[in-house]
Amino acid sequence: MQKEKDNWYASWFNTPYYHILYKDRNHREAALFMNALTNYLNLNKGDTILDLACGRGRHAKYLYKQGFDVTGIDLSEDSIEYAKQYEKPRLSFEVHDMCLPYPKKFDTVLNLFTSFGYFENEIDNLRTIKAINAELKPSAYAVIDFLNAELAIKKLIPSEKKKIGDIVFNIEKYVEKGYIVKNIRFTDGGTDYHYVERVRALTLEDFESYFKEAGITLKKVFGDYKLNDFNRNTSERLILIFN
Incomplete structure (x- = not known):
């Protein structure tokens, strides 16, 4: 991973x-x-x-x-x-x-x-x-x-998938400790990847x-x-x- x-x-x-x-x-x-x-x-x-x-x-x-x-x-x-x-x-x-x-x-x-x-x-x-x-x-x-940030939180989609080329990105969004968090998981070439975006809800x-x-x-x-x-x-x- x-x-x-x-x-x-x-x-x-x-x-x-x-x-x-x-x-x-x-x-x-x-x-x-x-x-x-x-x-x-x-x-x-x-x-x-x-x-x-x-x-x-x-x-x-x-x-x-x-x-x-x-x-x-x-x-x-x-x-x-x-x-x-x-x-x-x-x-x-x-x-x-x-x-x-x-x-x-x-x-x-x-x-x-x-x-x-x-x-x-x-x-x-x-x-x-x-x-x-x-x-x-x-x-x-x-x-x-x-x-x-206020509107983004109201419109937040908790889970979605995006297929781009051969890669399927599994995206999870939530609010935690004042941050808007996006978990990004996908597999490419047999390897699993996990990245996180965290932006303070200013x-x-x-x-x-x-x-x-x-x-x-x-x-x-x-x-x-x-x-x-x-x-x-x-x-x-x-x-x-x-x-």
């Missing part, structure tokens, strides 16, 4: 199976979101963007094509190794822990697709917020695109508490990728604009 490491994200994100399971993410929706977001932030071509927890660089590559100077960072060595094949002037990727400030300042910092709230230690969430703040140029804004009030402690101002909260206003009862996303 393949077991998770102490930090589940360090093991799961570093496997090809993570990318197989999530290969059908909506690229058109992501592009529309990036367009709406960069317009709202009034970014201009050539402006610098830090894509925090960039994975294999899906958003970073699109933003580069739109004329921005993009740096993508991620803890996953395998994801960054994959992304580096797309590097060119104004598009670069690097392994980096987002809890620590990156040694450069940007016109905006983006943390997308619920790439937050993984940590076992609560202090690491605050450390990441402070690191983002340190990475911003004066008057620049950052964005955290998180799930609306609410708008939790983020407001982080921002207050970090001396950060929350400017706007959106509830979806079309940038409609946030409604805790109906919004799928919790998108926070701050500096």
